[in-house]
Amino acid sequence: MSLAAVAVLNLDAVQHNLAKVRSCAPTAKIMAVIKANGYGHGMLRIAKALQNVDAFAVARVDEGIRLRKAGFTNRIAVLDGFACAEELDELLCYQLESVVHSLTQLDIFANTKSLKPSPQREGWVRADPTVWLKIDTGMNRLGFKPADFKAAYQRLSQCPIIKQPINLMTHFANADDINDGKTLKQISLFNETVTGFSGERSLANSAGILAWKQSLSDWVRPGVMLYGISPFPDSIGAQLGLKPVMALHSRLIAVKSIEVGDTVGYGGSWICEKPTTLGVVAIGYGDGYPRYAKVGTPVLVNGQRVSLIGRVSMDMITVDLGIQTDAKHGDPVTLWGEDLPVEEVAQWSDTIPYTLVCGVTQRVQLVEK
Numbered sequence: 479m480s481l482a483a484v485a486v487l488n489l490d491a492v493q494h495n496l497a498k499v500r501s502c503a504p505t506a507k508i509m510a511v512i513k514a515n516g517y518g519h520g521m522l523r524i525a526k527a528l529q530n531v532d533a534f535a536v537a538r539v540d541e542g543i544r545l546r547k548a549g550f551t552n553r554i555a556v557l558d559g560f561a562c563a564e565e566l567d568e569l570l571c572y573q574l575e576s577v578v579h580s581l582t583q584l585d586i587f588a589n590t591k592s593l594k595p596s597p598q599r600e601g602w603v604r605a606d607p608t609v610w611l612k613i614d615t616g617m618n619r620l621g622f623k624p625a626d627f628k629a630a631y632q633r634l635s636q637c638p639i640i641k642q643p644i645n646l647m648t649h650f651a652n653a654d655d656i657n658d659g660k661t662l663k664q665i666s667l668f669n670e671t672v673t674g675f676s677g678e679r680s681l682a683n684s685a686g687i688l689a690w691k692q693s694l695s696d697w698v699r700p701g702v703m704l705y706g707i708s709p710f711p712d713s714i715g716a717q718l719g720l721k722p723v724m725a726l727h728s729r730l731i732a733v734k735s736i737e738v739g740d741t742v743g744y745g746g747s748w749i750c751e752k753p754t755t756l757g758v759v760a761i762g763y764g765d766g767y768p769r770y771a772k773v774g775t776p777v778l779v780n781g782q783r784v785s786l787i788g789r790v791s792m793d794m795i796t797v798d799l800g801i802q803t804d805a806k807h808g809d810p811v812t813l814w815g816e817d818l819p820v821e822e823v824a825q826w827s828d829t830i831p832y833t834l835v836c837g838v839t840q841r842v843q844l845v846e847k
């Protein structure tokens with residue numbers, strides 16, 4: 479019996495969650511966001527489970543190349559685009575689609591005149607790339623301001639190596655807050671800006687798909703909901719008809735009794751107030767369990783809820799086993815999964831569930847259910 483932590487992945491749940499995307503956006507094409515190693519779930523495995531989507535989205539050119547090298551022939555958009563001429567070259571070699579968000583990228587495109595053969599392409603023929611022109615409607619991260627959109631569009635339209643028409647996209651800043659009017663403002667600004675310009679449109683992330691029908695257009699870009707996680711701070715995936723894909727498990731590696739006045743863990747910040755059966759679990763921030771999980775964070779031991787006590791260390795956490803006084807070395811522990819939503823653990827850790835699943839480290843084996 480291994481005491482190492484494992485993340486068990488339910489790939490049927492990925493298909494279930496994809497069906498939810500389709501039911502919310504029945505006429506839209508789906509660009510499944512599988513960046514950051516498929517939100518920590520293993521990018522190649524998730525890509526395989528999502529073969530039937532219209533495109534994948536990754537953040538970096540390297541991620542797209544990894545998909546190509548693994549044999550994926552699907553459309554792949556690179557959300558951050560390319561950073562330099564060499565990266566554009568790679569993007570073209572591997573037939574990746576680029577988001578274009580900056581003048582620097584426009585200049586690089588303008589200077590890329592001829593298509594030359596590349597040693598890296600491994601059977602891939604170069605083709606004129608599809609591009610996604612990104613408009614910054616209020617996120618103030620990547621994208622052209624509406625006032626600069628027309629000039630950027632015209633430059634891309636005149637670029638001989640780019641497939642026409644250019645696709646158009648924006649990204650929401652506050653869509654996870656259903657009471658915040660900013661999303662409607664972003665939608666209106668986007669629609670006003672692109673009126674009269676041809677090209678497919680894409681606005682909605684998971685929160686847009688679930689809560690902002692006005693944002694559904696030619697393409698949707700679901701990320702977190704595909705993994706069964708709610709994009710909203712006040713709900714869990716199950717309440718939205720989603721199924722969690724990842725369950726993080728480990729085991730008890732020690733059980734002991736502690737007395738009133740004993741302290742637990744680094745800094746001795748937790749002080750025992752009554753005789754307590756303490757369990758030590760083989761999981762820590764070295765595995766991606768959140769360092770800032772508070773005392774009281776729920777953990778399942780033998781399927782029953784117990785509470786985290788003391789500080790999270792690199793390889794271990796400690797729990798108050800409560801009435802489970804007969805718990806023993808090797809007993810199963812779940813840190814999050816179907817019966818303990820990752821959204822709840824994130825709340826206890828003052829973070830968002832995205833960071834928890836993305837943060838699972840290489841030490842944790844990912845296995846399919």
Ligand SMILES: Cc1ncc(COP(=O)(O)O)c(C=O)c1O
Nearest residue numbers: 511557649683684699700701702
């Ligand atoms: C441009 C863009 N679109 C879509 C997504 C997917 O967002 P979510 O995971 O909230 O659905 C992301 C994720 O960060 C993104 O950066």
